[in-house]
Amino acid sequence: xxxLKQTPLYDLHRELGAKMVPFAGYAMPVQYPLGVMKEHLxxxxxxxxxxxxxxxxxxxxxxxxxAALEALVPVNLVGLGESRQxxxxxxxxxxxxxxxxxxxxxxxxxxxxxxAACKEADLAHLxxxxxxVVEIADRALLALQGPAAETALETLVPGVAAMRFMDxxxxxxxxxxxxISRSGYTGEDGFEISVPAAQAEAFARALLAMEAVEPxxxxxxDSLRLEAGLCLYGHDIDTTTTPVEANLAWAIQKIRRTGxxxxxxxxxxxxxxxxxxxxxxxxxxxxxxxxxxxxREGVEIYADAEGGTPIGTVTSxxxxxxxxxxxxMAYLPADLPEGTTVYGEVxxxxxxxxxxxxxxxxxxxxx
Amino acid sequence: xxxxxxxxxxxxxxxxVIVGITKHASEQLGDxxxxxxxxxxxxxxxxxxxxxxxxxxxxxxIVAPLDGEIVAVNEDLADNPGLVNEDPMGKAWFFxxxxxxxxxxxxxxxxxxxxxxxx
Numbered sequence: 001x002x003x004l005k006q007t008p009l010y011d012l013h014r015e016l017g018a019k020m021v022p023f024a025g026y027a028m029p030v031q032y033p034l035g036v037m038k039e040h041l042x043x044x045x046x047x048x049x050x051x052x053x054x055x056x057x058x059x060x061x062x063x064x065x066x067a068a069l070e071a072l073v074p075v076n077l078v079g080l081g082e083s084r085q086x087x088x089x090x091x092x093x094x095x096x097x098x099x100x101x102x103x104x105x106x107x108x109x110x111x112x113x114x115x116a117a118c119k120e121a122d123l124a125h126l127x128x129x130x131x132x133v134v135e136i137a138d139r140a141l142l143a144l145q146g147p148a149a150e151t152a153l154e155t156l157v158p159g160v161a162a163m164r165f166m167d168x169x170x171x172x173x174x175x176x177x178x179x180i181s182r183s184g185y186t187g188e189d190g191f192e193i194s195v196p197a198a199q200a201e202a203f204a205r206a207l208l209a210m211e212a213v214e215p216x217x218x219x220x221x222d223s224l225r226l227e228a229g230l231c232l233y234g235h236d237i238d239t240t241t242t243p244v245e246a247n248l249a250w251a252i253q254k255i256r257r258t259g260x261x262x263x264x265x266x267x268x269x270x271x272x273x274x275x276x277x278x279x280x281x282x283x284x285x286x287x288x289x290x291x292x293x294x295x296r297e298g299v300e301i302y303a304d305a306e307g308g309t310p311i312g313t314v315t316s317x318x319x320x321x322x323x324x325x326x327x328x329m330a331y332l333p334a335d336l337p338e339g340t341t342v343y344g345e346v347x348x349x350x351x352x353x354x355x356x357x358x359x360x361x362x363x364x365x366x367x
Numbered sequence: 368x369x370x371x372x373x374x375x376x377x378x379x380x381x382x383x384v385i386v387g388i389t390k391h392a393s394e395q396l397g398d399x400x401x402x403x404x405x406x407x408x409x410x411x412x413x414x415x416x417x418x419x420x421x422x423x424x425x426x427x428x429i430v431a432p433l434d435g436e437i438v439a440v441n442e443d444l445a446d447n448p449g450l451v452n453e454d455p456m457g458k459a460w461f462f463x464x465x466x467x468x469x470x471x472x473x474x475x476x477x478x479x480x481x482x483x484x485x486x
Binding site for chain 2: 031035036037038219223292293294296318319321326347
């Protein structure tokens with residue numbers, strides 16, 4: 001793992017007994033001694049601290065940044081209020097998704113967080129279209145998630161409890177400037193905190209010193225986001241899926257749609273706007289396998305218990321510790337309603353699964 | 368008790384042998400969420416993949432350690448796969464088999480050799 005990059009919390013992960021794995025070019029903790037299942041359940045019951053410093057942090061300065069970034073995403077950013085954050089995706093000319101991202105309006109600049117695996121490509125894409133793009137390489141990014149997150153963070157950073165879901169604000173902690181958003185990727189209430197690299201370990205230690213807070217690895221991060229019905233780029237969404245097929249049409253505001261004041265004007269607009277009108281032929285849906293056997297990524301889905309050709313494929317799947325059952329996401333023909341039984345082929349056997357609403361686990365965002 | 372390089376333990380019981388996975392293997396797997404067992408009465412050959420263990424991370428196989436017949440399986444594991452993590456060397460046995468040749472057990476590692484093997 002010597003050629004892997006390290007986050008500012010690398011030494012702390014080792015000290016905490018994390019099992020480190022390569023992920024998007026970084027050595028990252030996949031689990032701590034608690035184990036994936038208990039880490040997952042702890043996050044839902046109390047609070048989990050995640051190191052997400054491998055993700056890309058980018059600043060787009062200037063008052064024109066929102067208009068410029070709108071040329072790359074089908075999302076209303078000009079109308080994004082100050083101190084607010086919004087989910088977006090970079091699209092390509094075919095209407096596929098290059099990456100998904102969070103965009104925050106921090107007054108005189110936009111603060112953008114992108115996926116680790118797409119970071120370099122995203123930066124090149126941004127630089128090709130936007131004059132000033134600043135990669136922030138000297139800050140860590142932490143996520144504190146779960147019902148006890150608010151109380152825990154408020155203890156260290158008075159004032160955060162007043163924030164609502166998708167608010168962003170700047171706070172001070174012992175002289176360190178924190179950029180905090182009330183968001184995350186677990187379905188729980190919580191925060192993401194950008195902290196200067198030099199203070200990151202001390203800040204993480206201060207959180208971990210609290211009874212309610214445990215360190216959580218990538219393993220539980222994956223089962224938490226899947227229970228919450230959230231997409232993992234490169235698995236549930238990629239360049240072959242449009243936002244409409246991916247069931248992310250909710251992220252495309254009216255103003256960017258056909259007939260809106262700023263209709264289109266993003267890559268692949270013709271494809272995406274047409275699909276918004278007509279609907280997609282296939283769609284990302286939730287699946288609840290009926291037995292205990294998980295249906296993992298790559299499992300092919302059939303309409304019938306025998307014969308036929310696959311009608312779709314699982315893009316993420318596993319066991320949900322909170323729902324105590326297997327769960328999956330798959331792309332299936334859009335005309336199949338919720339409640340339909342389909343069959344996943346697992347080790348040569350067709351096992352029933354029901355098309356189910358997502359999230360699998362109710363979200364607890366503080367709106 | 369004997370141990371295989373596939374991290375299974377084999378415990379003779381009369382003319383049968385009880386088979387499970389080692390504590391080391393259960394720790395490597397992580398939290399087990401699903402176990403698929405063979406059917407009693409199945410004739411198996413050494414190396415056959417006869418059980419599936421799904422953990423939160425991935426699916427793994429258990430192979431038949433020797434030629435023989437599966438005579439009993441631990442149905443408790445189907446309802447409570449977490450037993451594999453709680454008590455891998457005891458309550459979480461997977462199956463009992465009748466070996467074609469009981470003396471074949473002698474070729475496997477004892478506990479000291481296995482401990483060295485996993486180093």
